[in-house]
Amino acid sequence: MLISVRLRGSHPQHLFRFQYGQTDLDYIQMLAQKAGIYLYIQETEYGDQIVLGDDVDHYVYDPKLVVPYRQASGLEVARESVSELSIHATTVPKSFVVAEYNPEKSYERFRDEVNVAPDDPTTYGTPYVFGTGHGDFAGARLEAQLRHEEAIAWQVVIDGRSTESELQTGRVFHADEELHDAPDGLLVVEVTHTGARDQAYSNSFKAIPADRRFRLRLETNSWPKVAGTLSARVTSPDRYKYAFLNAAGYYTVRFDFDFDDWPRGGESVALRLSKPFAGAFQTGLHFPALDNAEAIISFRDGDPDKPEIMGFHHHSQAVDLVTSDRRWISRGTIRTQSNNKLRFEDWAGQEGIKLSTEHSGKSQLNLGYLVDNKLEKRGEGYELRTSGHGALRGGKGVYVTAYDQPEASGKQLDMQQTIAQLEQALELAKALAEAARKAKAEPADTDAQQAVNQQLDGLKDAGLLVSAPASIGLASGRGVQMAAKETISAVAGKNADISVMERFTVAAGEMVSIFAQKLGLKLFAAKGPVEIQAQSDAMSLVADKDLTITSVNGKVTVAAAKELVIECGGAFIQLKDGDITLGGPLDLFLKTITVQKKGKDSRNTVFPVMPGGGLFDESFVLKDEHTGDILVGRKYRIKRQDGSYEEGVTDGSGHTHLVTTAHSERLITEVAAD
DSSP: OEEEEEOOSOOOOOSOOOOOSOOHHHHHHHHHHHHTOEEEEEEETTEEEEEEEOSGGGSEEEEEEEEOBOOOOSSOOSSOOEEEEEEEEOOOOSOEEEEEEOGGGTTSEEEEEEOSOTTOTTOOOOOEEEOOOOOSHHHHHHHHHHHHHHHHHTTEEEEEEEOOTTOOTTEEEEESSOOTTOTTOEEEEEEEEEEETTEEEEEEEEEEETTSOOOOOOOGGGSOOOOSOEEEEEOOTTOOSSOOBOTTSOBOEEETTOOSOOOTTOSSOOBOBOOSOEETTTEEOOOOOOTTOEEEEEEGGGOTTSEEEEEEEOBTTBOOSSOSGGGGGGEEEEEOTTOOEEEEEOOTTOOEEEEEESHHHHEEEEEEEEEOTTSOEEEEEEEEEOSSOOOOOOTTOEEEEOOOOGGGOSOTTOOHHHHHHHHHHHHHHHHHHHHHHHTTSOOOOHHHHHHHHHHHTTTOSSOEEEEOSSOOOOOOSSOOOOOOSSOOOOOOSSOOOOOOSSOOOOOOSSOOOOOOSSSOOOOOOSSSOOOOOOTTSOOOOOOSSOOOOOOSSSOOOOOOSSEEEEEETTEEEEEETTEEEEEOSSOOOOOSSOOOOOSOOOOOOOOOOOOOSOTTOBOOBOBOTTTOOBOOSOEEEEEOTTSOEEEEEOOTTSBOOOBOOSSOOOOEEEEOOO
16 A cells, blocks of 8 residues: 655644544544544555645646536436536634643643634634644644634535546546636545446535635544543653652653553653642642552543543552551551651540651651550650751740640740749849949849840840750760850859869959858868969958968968068067067067077078969961961061051061960961062
């Protein structure tokens, strides 16, 4: 069989075509109707030839065929002729409007209107057809044109009978009498030949004016519609562990009715997935479908050529995650292949939510009634756990409290009880500070404490506030560190006890003040010396009553580099510049057996050297930033935080001069070029 394809129009390429519930002939005829293609069979010297065409120049014109029109009169006609002609005309639409939505080009709905016979005054009306399957504006114009061409093609239909044996579909012939409705001849679109031994040959035919493009009737009512759904399996090239989908999030499937051999991952066009929620800015809900998942395929507009994945089914080889087993009947669950899950438990009295992943040793958030994998109770409330790192971050502040809000009443930052605790502590601190001030001790900085309270109230600044109506514990397997750029305030309504197994150190950049209002101050050392120094200033020991200095098993040494004075009741002993002066308003009593006078003698005590320098005084070693070499004899200048400069030259070891400051500063060092 020979096939000749004579197409003038531009026909779009289709990604997917599905023959559903049709014979091969019905399917081919439907495709021809949709594409505006007709076909006829023509005899050639090599045999029958199928001709596919879509325009008027694909009709058979040569040789020109003129057939006499002779109505039947009972007389013999000497040649082949047309004996009957009847013309049927109908009113057709003036134009057609078509429209379609294409998810691949969803920025617009593609709509167009076409009138292929603008000079025909007999046309009337404009049908509107939605869902014609076109994908762009050019396709919309083509669809509207095709539908109006089909209407115009069948506007005038001529029925006839003849004895002309040359009549065949696709053939153009002329009658020897002028036909007003077909001035350019008639195109045969249907012919039936009859004849027998006892019956002369004749035929009946249908024709249309040959100046019109022939289009098969669009028998849309006979086109198949998929009323329900079909089943399919998601596929991937090599049984991918993860989802196989394209850049648009579409999947390929193998329909369960399809037993043909296809390359894996290429069994169908990529199909989009229906979701319960989808929106702009990549918003929506999408759980990736895995290889061999059973997909439910629906068809948009019922059109077999518009399949979509509507959802998925469990089956005997992939059972449902919610069954009657182990009391799952009350659990709503989302679970992925790696056991990431979100579970809602609705069992009466055991309501709870679980959000979990296997990573980092089961990182979980458990809310409500907590159970283990055997449904045994583990606790109530909430649990946030992981074997990996954990971070709790709030850019505007974090409030952690054990104060209850029954039934989730109250506001998020309701902290009245907590602030009341802080205010109570502040009042206690102010009272003790006033007592210290009266005793000439250094009072606590309650203004700073009050400022912190104000910042924490409602988390006006990005702070961290922790509170509880009972106790708060803090324990560590190693160390606990507390640091504040400004003030650390601690207030206890009763006792503050600090127990340290090894060393306890306190260092203050300015002052240490210890004040006991009622029961005194005790400083004991069970072992080791007790050293008290005023390294750069005076020291004063004052007691309202007795002052006792005792060495139980040793000596007491009192030494002064310049002068030592012992005074009581106006009497005194003065040791100064090697002289001893005894004086008093009354008598001197010597209660001894003897008094010995010998030659001169002296004792020079070696006094400890007091450390000097400020806490933040520092010199620096300058090095080349590229080679690391020490810079010796190089000029430099140091910019202080107040904008002033200090200049110098590094010594033989690369040191700068000593920079002295009472506080920490940010310094910038500039080195002069060689």
